[in-house]
Amino acid sequence: MDEYIKILLFGNLVEIVGGCELTFPYVADTETLIEALYAKYENLRAQTFSIAVNKSIILENTKIENRDEVALLPPFSGG
Amino acid sequence: MMQDQHISQRFHTQLVLPNFGIEAQKQLLQAKVLVIGAGGLGCPCIQYLLAAGIGSIGVCDGDVVVLSNLHRQILFTAADVGKKKAELIKERYLTEDSACQVVAYNSYLDTEQALSIFPLYDIIVDCTDDLATRYLINDASKLLSKPLVFAAIYQYQAQLAVFNTSKSSIQLRDVFEEQSLNPSTTCNEAGVLGAVTGLVGTLQALEVIKYLANLPGQLCNEMLVCDFSSYQFSKMKINNSNKKDKGPKDIEEFSKRDYRQACLSKQLASKQLDQAAFVNLIEKGNTQIVDVRNAGELPQVLPFDAENIPLDVLLKFPEKISSEKTILLFCHSGIRSQIALDFLSDECQINNVFHLKGGILKWNHYD
Structure with a gap:
């Protein structure tokens, strides 16, 4: 794959996706990426998480470059 | 308040750190x-x-x-x-x-x-x-x-x-x-x-x-x-x-x-409940609690009384589910109860239905 996005999963999202890291075909922005992930992993839709692009948490749809790293961070509550 | 000499002895090993010192230690003590x-x-x-x-x-x-x-x-x-x-x-x-x-x-x-x-x-x-x-x-x-x-x-x-x-x-x-x-x-x-x-x-x-x-x-x-x-x-x-x-x-x-x-309202909107929210609804009363596992499946459920309607039976005979009560579904790990929930919500238009996230497997008996 020449153009891809690296995705890091945390918390219970690891169980849903079946791994803590995956590479995904390149898409241009975070909204498109999340929709593509929902289509592939239906159970992800019921989860809520914050999104970080290249280790920076984003609040709105954000442009992604080839080989960027996108982390999906659900809120943890345990202590 | 401790004397400076006692502070120096007791906290010596952190006092000698770069950027630390007696003033920093006094900040901690206060x-x-x-x-x-x-x-x-x-x-x-x-x-x-x-x-x-x-x-x-x-x-x-x-x-x-x-x-x-x-x-x-x-x-x-x-x-x-x-x-x-x-x-x-x-x-x-x-x-x-x-x-x-x-x-x-x-x-x-x-x-x-x-x-x-x-x-x-x-x-x-x-x-x-x-x-x-x-x-x-x-x-x-x-x-x-x-x-x-x-x-x-x-x-x-x-x-x-x-x-x-x-x-x-x-x-x-x-x-x-x-x-x-x-x-x-x-x-x-x-x-x-x-x-x-x-x-x-x-x-x-x-x-x-x-x-x-x-x-x-x-x-x-x-x-x-x-x-x-x-x-x-x-x-x-x-x-x-x-x-x-x-x-x-x-x-x-x-x-x-x-x-x-x-x-709780966020959970109610999502239809999947954790243990505390599940208990909260049981305590409110007027509930039909349904175990959608097969008859005799373990672990046995002790914390509350449930009616056993296995998933395949429920899908064939949805009339077993009351439309008058709050329906609380659970199974072993939360997968079958989610299927039952989707069926009752989508096919039978029963809205007051919830399921236990993670199933009875995650039910905490100890605390």
Whole structure:
């Protein structure tokens, strides 16, 4: 794959996706990426998480470059 | 107050550190720290804070010690089972070391108590284990301008951040909007090693000490995400300039807010309930509790009375489900109950139906 996005999963999202890291075909922005992930992993839709692009948490749809790293961070509550 | 000579001897090994010194130590000795939650995070955090010479620590926890706490809540022993955690810590440090003061608050934090005790402290440490209380602590800290050291755990992973150190610093709502609440997952449900909570509680103590002694390298406008299984650590930057979720705007709005209900309503909207929300609906009454596992499947369910309607039977005979009652579904791990829920909602237009997230497997019998 020449153009891809690296995705890091945390918390219970690891169980849903079946791994803590995956590479995904390149898409241009975070909204498109999340929709593509929902289509592939239906159970992800019921989860809520914050999104970080290249280790920076984003609040709105954000442009992604080839080989960027996108982390999906659900809120943890345990202590 | 300790004499300088005694301070020099007792804290020698931290006093000689670069950027530390007698003035930094005096800051710790005068400091008042409130630790909320005396569990897996709270125990190591309190121990390291007191050892480092913090003058006064408030410990707020309404819980009692149970046997399944002991692998990670290392201030307690089997002899403490059934006793109040906050009180036990106070008693322990009364006899071990009279130089530091421990104040016990033997109750679960609510909005009224937060408003009365937060002003007495310099910094707040969130060592709790549920999201509703975490948002309550965040909002009270924000409104009362108290720095807050936050940490939370999921299995081998942790999140750590410091909020409200200045007017421009971030808060919990900048990282996770409250409407994004997942049903809370406690360590009892998800599982955790004591060594992991020990490391993370110790990191919280470290951030408190860095803040009070004004040491370099404090976490600021970022969240440390740790995976102790692979030893991967990342600092995620957080921008506070574009806040969507602001929380209560003043003390009055904060006082009126029902944090537990807010958390519960999010779960009700998602239709999947954690154990506390499931019990809450059972207690409200007029429920039909349905076990959709096959007859005789283990574990047997003891905490409540349930009617057994296996999934394949339910899909053929949906008339067995009352349209007059609140329907609570569960199975072994939450997969079949989700299928039953989707069927009843989509095909039978029954709306008042919920299921137990993670199934009876995750039901906690011990606490």
